[in-house]
Amino acid sequence: MAEFDGLTAAVTGGASGIGAAVVAALRERGASVAAIDRSDFTAADGVLAVPADVTDDGSVRRAVGNIAERFGGLDILVNNAGIGAQGTVADNDDEEWWRVLDVNVLGMVRMSRAALPYLRESSSAAIVNVGSIVATAGLPRRALYSASKGAVLALSRAMAADHLREGIRVNCVNPGTADTPWIGRLLDSAEDPEAERAALCARQPHGRLVSPGEVAHAVVYLASPLAASTSGVGIAIDGGMQDLRLRPA
Template sequence: MAEELTGLTAVVTGAGSGIGLATATRLASHGARVIGLDLNVGAMEGVAEWIHCDVGSADSVAAAFLQIASASPVLDILVNNAGIGAIGTVEEATDEDWALVFNINVTGIARVSRAALPLLRLSESAAIVNTCSIAATVGLRSRAVYSASKGAVQSLTRAMAADLIHEGIRVNCVNPGTADTPWVARLLDQAADPSAERVALEQRQPNGRLVTADEVAGAICFLADPSQRSTTGTVLAVDGGMDGLRVAAR
């Protein structure tokens, strides 16, 4: 894979921490030039070239891609990873919750992809990978808005793959289970008993532990690898068996 990515340029949204940072790190270690889009540089210094970008703003995305186009004439890999969470049932969620989460998690992917496509069309090995979630395929309690947004991401991924296949642009997504990231840590901090909630999340996974950010990054890089030329419209679960396995508790 190292030889395959040498000389390629990748853009990763939400690259400052968690899955985005792990993905940027792995892409860079395999020779890619990585540009990280995020609200803050986070921990990507020395890993990726940071460009400030709010994927929830069309103006911010447009400005970021003007910078990208001036820095690189071609884009080979786009990882749409930026996203936000939400806790609550459909009864508890407000109209503002729905608008905010969908603007970032769904429309954000669309506006970033739209801005990236002119540069991706110049690549001989263009790939888009979207970070989706196990919430797209499994019903989770108190995750109504988030689950709906990720269901939309999965459907959007396949629609984009169908639209772009004849241009040689592959589009896939990963569905992580609950991952051990700063984002999940912040959600746990909101619980009445964070330690008990973490144990409950671990027990929910058939393999008995949270998914690591690096495991998800490995799947993203696999889907982005130019050697996977026949892999498009694929949903790759990295969830410790949560979607497909039904095992007795240990």
């Protein structure tokens, strides 16, 4: 038997990037998987595609209810949906701050709140939140994004404390700069995309971007019933960016 046989997982932002990699990894290991994304999309074979907007509580509750009805419950929630932001604290107006926090933080709150009644009925309940290395490392021109992902890390620990005795584990992964569609769009808009890519790679001690599959591997570990004693942690998937200080090559 695969470790996720008989378990159902829901993954937000599951249509592309890290979310799609998580969906594939869970499916390969035996889970029944629902991929949730903002617009209509075609999911891989064997995956349920669920359109939902994490900024709309009604949409979220309908999506979670439909998933639980389709599969007979819900065991794992991966809160991956998020949006990026650039600039210093002075560069984004209040509307942009509210927009990013609404998706990156309150989106996780809405999804978790809707999923909790079903997770409480599971013997292998887990929530994995996708944060970012900016929660623990100060990067230039990422004030708003850093604030949102710092909140995700703190929220994950608080949720872990609140729900551990209900049998629900909550953890967080903090990816470094990953090779995702958002980073691709940032590179495309740069004056010198090749130089910008080289700078992003050099910023991480292992000298390259993180792959979505590497992040998915960490998510799968934290979601697995085999990690039953792991709760309230934030794992950096960043090529050593958080803790290593290498001498220049």
